[in-house]
Structures are given as C-alpha cells and as structure tokens.
C-alpha cells in the first residue's frame with residue numbers, strides 16, 4: 001500500500017532523510033518512532049504529496065505521491081498539527097464543511113462525533129475545545145470519509161491517559177474496518193500496543209524495524225529470568241538447562257510472587273541504539 | 283462547481299460569526315441610510331451621503347474582507363486541509379471572491395433604496411464593477427500576506443487611498459485632478475452624474491487600466507506565491 005525505497009530528502013544542505021526503505025501492506029498499522037526533529041512529519045508530508053523529495057522511489061496506492069490526482073488524494077485521511085480547524089465553527093460545522101467536500105451524508109457527522117466521544121460538545125466552538133477534544137475532532141475529520149489510508153502525526157502527544165486510550169480504541173477500530181494506518185509517535189508503549197510494525201528513525205535512517213516484540217527480543221542480550229519471592233528477595237537466573245532445575249524447584253515451592261524474562265522495553269532499545277532518550281528534548 | 287459552492291456555503295456560515303468582517307459589510311450601508319434620513323441641509327447635493335459612502339464601501343469592505351479571509355485561512359492552516367480535499371486554488375479564490383462580491387451587492391442594494399427608483403439599477407451596477415475590482419485587489423493582498431496581521435497592514439494604506447482620496451477630492455480641485463487615476467474616483471464621478479454622460483473615453487481607459495493592473499497584480503501574486 002505504501003512503499004519507499006532509498007528515499008532521500010534535503011532542506012537546503014541539511015539532509016533530513018538519508019535513504020529510507022519500507023513496505024507497508026494494506027490493513028497494517030505502521031508506527032514511525034523517532035526523536036524530535038528526526039524527520040517524521042517530513043516523511044508524512046512526502047507520502048501525502050505535500051512535499052517533494054530528491055531521491056528514491058516512493059509509491060502510495062501504487063503511484064508516486066506527486067502523481068496522485070486530487071481525487072485519489074481524497075482517499076487519504078490526514079491528521080497533523082499543521083491541519084487547522086475553523087476556530088469560529090462548532091465541531092459539527094467543522095465536520096459539515098468536509099462532509100460536503102467528501103460527499104459524506106450530513107447525518108454521518110453526528111455519528112462520527114459520537115464515535116470519538118464529542119457528541120456533547122457538538123455545538124461548541126472549536127476555539128473553546130480542550131486539547132484532547134481538538135485532537136478528537138481532528139481525528140474525526142480524518143476518518144469521516146472512510147479513507148483507505150490514514151496518516152496520523154503524533155495523534156496522542158500531550159494528551160491525558162483516558163483520551164489517549166479513547167484514541168487508541170478508535171485507531172484499532174479503523175484498522176478492523178480495513179484502513180491502512182501510518183502513525184508517528186514519541187510514545188513507545190503506544191507503538192508497542194497499536195502497531196503491527198514499527199521503525200525507529202534516527203538521524204535520517206531507520207536504525208531498527210520490525211514487529212515491536214521482535215525488536216525487543218532482538219535486544220535481549222542478557223537472556224535472564226527474574227523472580228520476586230514471597231520472602232521479599234529477588235533472584236535472577238540464566239535461561240539455560242542449568243537454571244531450569246532451580247527455577248522448577250522455586251516454582252514448586254510456591255514462593256514465587258512474580259516471574260519475568262529480562263527482554264528490554266522498546267524505550268531501552270531505542271536508548272541503546274541512539275544514545276538518547278526519545279522524549280528528552282520535549 | 284460543487285467545490286466552489288462548498289466554499290461559498292462555508293463563508294456564508296461564517297458571516298455572522300466573523301464580526302470584524304461583518305462590520306465592514308454592514309457599516310457603510312447602515313451609515314448612509316441613517317445619515318440620509320437624519321441630516322437634511324438646504325445646499326447639500328442630492329443623495330450626498332449615499333454617494334459618499336458608496337465610494338468608501340467600494341474602497342474598503344471587499345478589500346478588507348477578501349484579504350483577511352484568505353490570509354486567515356492560510357495562517358490557521360485550514361487551507362491545507364481544503365487543498366487535500368481536492369479544492370483547487372482557483373476554486374477557493376473564486377468561491378471566496380463570489381461570496382464577498384455578493385454580500386457587498388446586498389449592501390449596495392440596501393443603500394440604493396435611498397435613491398430615486400430610476401437610478402437604483404444603474405447605481406447597483408456601477409457598485410458591482412467597483413466591488414469586482416476591489417475583490418481582486420483584496421485577493422492579491424491575501425495571497426501576498428503571510429498572515430492576517432500582515433494582510434491588515436497591507437490593506438490599510440490601500441483602503442485609505444482608495445476611499446479617502448475621492449472623499450477629499452470634492453473639497454480640493456487639485457486632489458480631484460490627481461485622483462482621476464483611481465477607479466474609485468472614476469466611479470465617484472459617475473455617481474455624481476448618475477449617468478455615463480460625462481464618462482469620456484479617457485475615463486474608460488483609466489478604469490480599464492485599473493482593472494488590468496488589479497488582474498496583473500493578482501496573476502503575479504498567484505504565480506509567485508500560489509496559495510502556500
């Protein structure tokens with residue numbers, strides 16, 4: 001559905017993307033992770049045909065993004081910070097403008113507001129909405145016309161956990177309905193939870209990509225097992241035949257409170273790969 | 283056509299929410315009617331206020347409205363969303379222009395009620411020509427300005443020249459001689475006669491040159507900046 005091969009993008013002399021390749025099959029959620037300034041928004045703008053690029057092959061829905069006709073671009077749903085709302089219009093009216101443009105029946109605006117939990121605020125002006133409500137309205141606008149591909153640029157950044165969860169539910173629902181979703185985020189947990197596939201973007205290249213659990217397993221250097229026992233002590237074991245017996249005995253004794261393997265979280269992997277915290281500069 | 287209609291519909295919905303622009307639309311027709319009704323001096327020319335405010339209306343409202351609507355849409359980044367929804371730049375500009383022009387025409391029709399019945403159609407027609415030029419000029423500024431602040435600061439001097447110079451020209455012959463190069467002054471002269479009798483070939487050329495200049499600037503601005 002979305003394919004990139006050796007994509008390069010420069011702003012003047014500053015090379016932001018230095019040869020990126022990936023392939024997102026239809027119906028998948030692809031998560032792009034990376035620190036601030038890594039070029040995530042730039043990549044979305046390229047994929048949606050808003051920005052040109054210097055080198056590489058890019059194909060979205062089987063065409064180069066700059067070749068997509070206006071009609072074909074209507075098959076995108078886009079949510080990004082630089083896509084504004086009509087501040088003087090209510091939620092309903094904001095959606096109504098685009099319902100008209102996308103030939104979506106008007107009654108659908110009510111349904112979609114309900115879907116994103118804004119039915120109470122339907123008549124409220126966009127300028128009076130909280131940050132979370134604005135995000136949900138932008139999301140509603142991106143989804144309204146049941147697009148084939150949805151691009152979400154940091155859909156949950158700076159939101160409270162409830163709103164974040166609500167947005168996750170909506171995103172997963174859209175996936176079930178068959179949408180292909182491309183999202184960027186700073187949030188590792190979010191990526192692990194939502195995405196079929198993720199890529200870590202750092203300094204213009206993908207430093208790692210794959211299924212979230214797979215990546216974590218790949219960086220499980222210690223390969224150990226950690227236990228917390230009922231007497232308050234912690235023990236660690238190697239994952240080998242020698243330890244198996246000890247572990248078995250402890251388990252049989254009934255003293256084991258928790259048992260974990262020590263594969264790292266995505267966050268730790270990212271730290272290891274880039275030498276910087278994802279959210280340090282926010 | 284559908285896209286243009288959506289833009290017009292959106293603007294109509296915004297009319298009563300956007301007070302700064304609503305005031306522009308309502309102020310001049312309202313003022314002219316009130317003044318005509320209230321102030322009646324013996325030696326005052328017929329329909330003095332209607333003619334006075336008509337020219338100010340042409341020189342201010344469409345300019346301000348067109349420039350500020352376009353600049354705001356760029357500044358608030360709603361234009362990008364429209365562009366993604368397959369609205370072409372010309373469709374957006376056409377929709378906005380048609381909207382501003384139409385609202386102004388409603389204002390002109392209201393103003394014309396003070397005139398003699400025989401003059402109304404002529405008056406409104408001339409107003410229409412003036413609005414058209416001003417809308418194009420306003421759109422130029424809207425395309426050129428990065429944001430609403432910049433648009434306002436560019437619109438102000440244009441409005442001053444276009445609407446105040448024809449006003450002062452009636453007190454000062456020199457100003458009037460110089461002001462003939464402005465389309466607003468030309469229209470003012472037409473209103474004074476309420477006919478095209480005194481409208482010479484030179485005047486027609488000046489009016490045409492004004493129109494050409496507006497269109498040229500518009501094309502230039504659009505070529506250079508597009509709607510980004």
Ligand SMILES: Nc1ncnc2c1ncn2[C@@H]1O[C@H](COP(=O)(O)OP(=O)(O)OP(=O)(O)O)[C@@H](O)[C@H]1O
Nearest residue numbers: 011012014016034035036037038039040041042043
């Ligand atoms: N129009 C532009 N002109 C020049 N440089 C730009 C432009 N837009 C972005 N950049 C630069 O490109 C780099 C990547 O920017 P981008 O917005 O894609 O980052 P990002 O990953 O989305 O960051 P964030 O997480 O903060 O949103 C940055 O160094 C930025 O300064």
Ligand SMILES: [Mg+2]
Nearest residue numbers: 040041042153
């Ligand atoms: Mg970004």
